[in-house]
Amino acid sequence: MKNLTLAKLSLALATSLIVLSLSSSAFGAATIVIQNNDAAGVGFNDPTPVAPIGGNAGTTLGQQRLNAFQFAANIWGATLNSSSTITVRANWEALPCTANSAVLGSAGAASIWRDFSGATFNGTWYSAALANALTGVDLQAGEQEINARFNINLGNTGCGEGFPFYLGLDNNHGNGTDLVTVLIHEFSHGLGFQTFTSSSTGVQNSGFPSIFDRFLFDNATGKTWVAMTDAERQASAVNTSHLTWNGAAVTGQTSSVLATPRLTVNSPPPIAGNYVVGTASFGPSLSSPGITGAVVQALDPSDGAGSLTTDACSPLTNGAAISGKIALIDRGTCTFVTKVKNAQNAGAIAVVIADNVAGSPPPGLGGSDGTITISAVRITLADGNTIKAQLGSGVNASLLLDYSVPGGTDGAGRALMYAPNPVEAGSSVSHWDTTLFPNQLMEPNFSGDLTHSVVPIWDLTWSLFQDIGWHGNKIGDSQFYVRQHYIDFLNRFPDSSGLAFWNNQIVECGLDKPCIEIRQINVSAAFFLSIEFQETGYLVYRFYKSAYGNMPGAPVPVTFGEFLPDTQQIGQGVVVGIGNWQAQLEANKQAFALAFVTRSRFTSAFPTTLTPAEFVDALFAKSGVTPSTSERNAAIAEFGAATNTADNAARGRALRLVAENSQLKNLEFNKAFVLMQYFGYLRRNPNDPPEAGLNFDGYNFWLTKLLNHGGNFVDAEMVKSFIVSGEYRQRFGQ
């Protein structure tokens, strides 16, 4: 739905910057400041001129470094609550490195606190930032809560020569080291994602456990770390696949965040079932319910690029057969991205690469190509042969993430912590286990496919912070914010390209707060203004308006309880811009109109004894529209020569003509816009609790204000008021 309203939004943006530049961040819940601890001319103060990159508008190396730090800090600042400013004292200095090995940086809590007012457990260490948030004051005013120092020489001769930091803010790091990702990870440790108990000895810091320890649960012994002896903790730290996190917030989200990637063959029956896959480092990630289609063998010439006619190393020769299907390709000779790109160019919707050597499980598909837009997986040689043997019978399959099997959890749904044995083979218990899937921010490795989102459904870090005592709100995460709009307004999960597009509308503002705020507003409004909503939700509104007018004693024609299921019905399977959405929408409209006119409420209001003219006139009267002669006649003509309106199909068509009348669209637009603020954001009727007075005063206020501003939702501050309202925010946190 990204093609719709950019022109409108640009106009709105231009007219509203001044108004909103005076306001504070719409979602800011904690202020995290970067305290520049560098000397003049170095680190954050390095004056070396650089070109802006990836949303980082800095024009000196030092400024870009500082921007990246602040951007990472803001990600947590937008999703965690604290009335006390969190200070990160940071600097750049020479850290250990060689040409091929380097310390990128370090970070962690500056101090730890116990037995303060507001602590959720006595006798328990908390990081300074969390202690301040819980107690509500800065326990040690003037001191930093987090320390951070990063390698000033990285990328220079003799120091990590091949991997300088990527300083862009857009996560478009390619094969480089995304500084923002590293910073979000390391700041997380400083905010509390760490134990201060020694995992190598089991000894607690000064005899007291860390808040983190209260949720480290060994499912083999049935004990948390606070209930263990030093020796038991020492053993638990290397109890691989048994050390878990038993916090309720994390466990409650594992089934929505973690999954298992699969190839599910739907038919023919002899080979139907789930197949283990290796996922690709390029192209879109798998999703749920995923991609379903016929599986077709890709064919290409036997040539210098690849001797097999099934290796897809050259442009495919059976493009017509592949288009719209899942391409099956043999591994070998050329790169995976070459194969997938050739299949994509032929119109394939996904790719399955069959291994050319025996072995299981199938490894992943390496490589990088930003132009690949279809998903790909690898299956074993044996599974490939099984599928190939049935291609003649017609194979239908799905590539998907199976959330019924959360990857990296124990039988009780608890996420596994990293407890390698021996301990020196990896990191510490202050990370998730590496078996979690999809990759998580707080695994010990920095995976290239991590997003900058820290909340479910992408990541469990925010949930862990909830467990240890942080309060916060997921809506501060821009990707979550956009996704929620798809759910609230379009009644579906986002398509990957749409999510990326709208998220980028916000993220590309970088650190520009006024820009972020206006983009949040405009992105939000875009969902009401979208073709998809106008043709589904707003059409439902107009069906009710045309059939019944406004409800008795109310300025609106439809309740939320009526609106929601009808909108879901009319939007079923419709994703504007994807597939033959127009045909699907038309079919949905026809089915909905027919169903609508056969409901008892409608048949009671419009008996079949009415003549076509009486029926049509009644509808236009309810709608408040005075039709032109041609409009009226067109609706009446749906009944042909009939003298009554017993023809339900004709009733449906006539009703639809009225509901889709252009005058009605314009007449009700602002009224519907206001009503959808309540339906979309607050999920209630305007006169439902907690509305003061349980009346339409609030609705009328906003409608009046919107009309007074000529329908300009930005000037009226209508959308902004709803998205920053406590009632809206409380849907997603505190």
Place this chain on the structure above:
Amino acid sequence: MRKQEKVIGRTSSRRIKRLAWAALVVAVFALGAMAAVSLRTSQAKDSSPQHNQTQAIGNSHSNLSLRVGAQQMPVDSQTGQIRPLTQEEAQQLAEGIKKLVNQSTDGLQSVRHADGSVSIDLEGRFQNIAIARRDEDGKLTQSCVDNPKAAAAFFGIDPQLVGVQRNATSSKSGSAVSEKGEVR
């Protein structure tokens, strides 16, 4: 980077590494040869970087750097291979790591405040460090560690150099690292 790529390092890693190693030996020798050619002719050629070509961009007594695509990789000028750490480099890394990753509570002071709360200034200890290395095959691996053993294992250096006793075989390719999967 997706999960299955990590599986490579844990499951079929030996087989894959053998295959990858064979390919790399060929590739690295080719790179070395091209670098040598480049070095010999550098005075007569435009030295501007060219993507997707291998090009020498530096030189020293025993090492040089290659640009492969957009990335630079230090290699041994004699063998053309991305070389392991020298003893001197390992020592240098270890010394730095020891200072960065310190989980000792020795000398840390608990302070009791008037409101009954107690704090400890960690004095820079209990920090987590992000580390990275370029493997022999050119792949970049990155990880986060909080103890000297883990750091030593990651870099493949003797744990005794970072002040811990060697009590188990350390593995340079620990499962904690992220690896770029095979690309073909």
